Amino acid sequence: MKSNRLTRIIRCTLLLALMISAPVNADVVVIVSANCDATALSRREIINIFMGRYRFLPSGHAAKPYDLPTTDPRKAQFYLALTGKNISDIDAYWARLVLTGNASPPDEASSQEAMLDKIARNPWSIGYLDRSIIDNRVRVIFDPEH
């Protein structure tokens, strides 16, 4: 009980810290293909897709999420903004699930450009990028910072 409260405080503090530090870092946003029929996605839907729980779009199509490489700081930034968890927690989460094989983490794009490319090409795919390098082939569907 106590520890719960403590973790909550820590989390809030971290969230606050992120919110303050956000303008300094690059603005990571969730993108889909410009052809994608989905017009809007909630944070929960996005978490479900990325964390392997429910990988379907509102239209009923299976969604295909992509991750940036682990070395890219934007990955940690994205997950932190989206779930409020550190990348290590995310990794531990996947470690538990990967062994049983029922669920798996998103495929990895080798870079932002590759990510942009993959999203542009597949209308059911979903990913995240620095807002600065977005072009008209893709569409920003969710901004986790907000």
Next chain:
Amino acid sequence: MFGQWSQSILVRTTLVILGAVGLAGLIFIFLAAGVTASDSEDRAKIHLSQLLDTVESSVRAACYVNDRALAREIAVGLLKNNDVLSVKILASNLVLAQETHPGLNTRQVNRESARGIPIHRKIISPFDNTEIVGEIIVTPNRIEIESQSSQSVWFIVMLLGSQLLVIAAIVLPSVLYLVSRPIKKLSDTLHELDPASGDLLLPPTGHEHDEIGRLVSDINALTGRFLGSLHHEQAARETIENTEQALTESELRYRTIFESAGDAIFLIRDNIYIDCNDSTLELYGCQRSDIIGCTPYRYSPEYQPDGSLSSKLAEEKANAASAGETQLFDWEHCRLDGTCFSAEVRLKLIKLHQGTYLQAIVRDITTRKNTERMLANAKEEAEKTTQAKSAFLASMSHELRTPLNAIIGFAQMLDMGIPVPLALSQKQPVRHILSSGRHLLGLINEVLDLTRIEAGRMDISASTVAVTPLIENIIALVQPGAAERRINIQYSSHSEAKICADPVRVRQILLNLLSNAIKYNRDDGLVLVSCQEKNNVVNISISDTGSGIPKQQHVLLFQPFQRLGAEYSITEGTGIGLVICKKLTEAMNGRIGFESKEGIGSRFWVELPAATASHINVAPEIRTVDAPKNSQVHGIVLYVEDSPVNASVMEHIFSHLTEVQLIIAATAEAGLDIIHANPPDLVLMDINLPGMNGLDALLVIKSDPYTASIPVIAVSAAALPQDVKRGLEAGFSAYLTKPFEVTELITMVAKILGNDRRR
């Protein structure tokens, strides 16, 4: 057996300790079991909760993604823990995994599940704290928990059991060593102890200062006190027994005396006779019932011989006796038949615890009274006889002296050659008359002396007397007689000794002894006088060279009228000189004695007490005043004398004094007439006169101032010392006893008339 054992401190201590520890242990075990059980439950819950904590993130992931495989894996992992009976993981409405303990069958699981309270935990989404994605239900394994709990309980039981054993192992020997054994030892010592002989209980070694030591000293103190009180009680009992015995004996003694006494004994209480003895009944001639209850004056005449009322006098006596003064008085009693008798009554107070009694001892003194009366009569008779004897002696003395006065007086005159000197052939017969007369006078004097001594009427004065002058004086007196027979008297001691005695009497004794020594000596003999002082006693001894006294006659010496054969010899003597000597010596606290050898001589000795410093009463020296010459003496002398012969003697004497005129009066009355008519210079007065006697005449002379200064000399044949004394007290200037020595008379007359002349 057990009952006896259960008396032992050791056994009781053991039982109590075991019981108490066992009971405490049981309670403790139950408590511990309860605590342990609930503790195990709690611990199990915490354990399970902690287990759930460790798997929670995995469960969250599994529920989040509905991963059955992961859920089963988690459930199987949890079941590896023995505390877990079954695990169920749910995701929303979907059962992801349900696993039970592999060692149990379904029935057991169901039964245990019913007993155990399952732990439910909601599983929230890993990414959204508000979203519940599933639930995990864990059922604890009670069998396991209880087995652990019971293990703990058993451990405690074992622990307690060992503790009990350890305590018993320590306490029992301690009790045995510290309490049981010393007390047992003490008890044994106490049994062997003889407190009466003063033994003290010694505390066991090492217990001198603890409770056992105190117990020992308490026992000793108690024993001491007990013994003390025992002795006290014993002594008291003995005293009581002795007292009771003494009391009984005393009572018996009193009773015996009371009953066997010859005198009548009454016990009186509150003025009533309460008891009397058998002698009483005999004396009063009555029954006991006649006596008891009566007042003490019931058996008395109404009046006592002295005239007082019996009842009143009896009450007075009783009161005085009640005050503690024993009363002894004579009382007149009456018997029942009316006859009276005199009795001596002794009334004494007896104080007893229950009251005071008077004891009256009544003795019939009729016989004694009669004897007394007879004795008084006899005494009166004897006194009368004595008086008659004295009167007889006095009168004899007087009657014998009167003629002797004439005999000796005239003989002296003749001897002195008055009126004419005698012829040589006449001189010897006149001397014989004179000496015979003097011998007769001496005889009369000695008989009178003896009579007085025997009557105990000898006046002895005590004063200090120097022995040597006295002896020399006496020797000078007897010297002429001794010289006649050429007897040599020697006194060689010249002692300074002084004796305490009557000088006149000592002189009498020594004169007697010395006269005897000369009288019974042989011619040309020797008399030795010596004096020695030894041990405050002066011994004067007189030895002679006479014929001595035969032994068989020694006892007769000092007996009156024993002359030891001398009565048949020519030697004169009365036979009472030594008797008087002996009596006089003894009267002066001295002794007299003798030793004699027949044919050699005798030695008589007198022992008299030596004078000490306290005897300051020195005898006055007898001083002789030279009488004036007869020629110087002149005056008128009146001689009152009824006997013509004696008057004639006096006339012859005074005829020798030419300047003195002698007037004779035959009676006192005639004498007084002459005195009044023509006062003389001197009156010579006889005392036994017809009509007025000499003493009365003297009083008349002395009472008349005109004649009071005339000296009056008594010339009387009343020669007893009391006569002389009475005469001098009455006022006579001197007292001459008839027959007088002519020279003495002349000297006295000459002295008075000479003084008178000078005056």
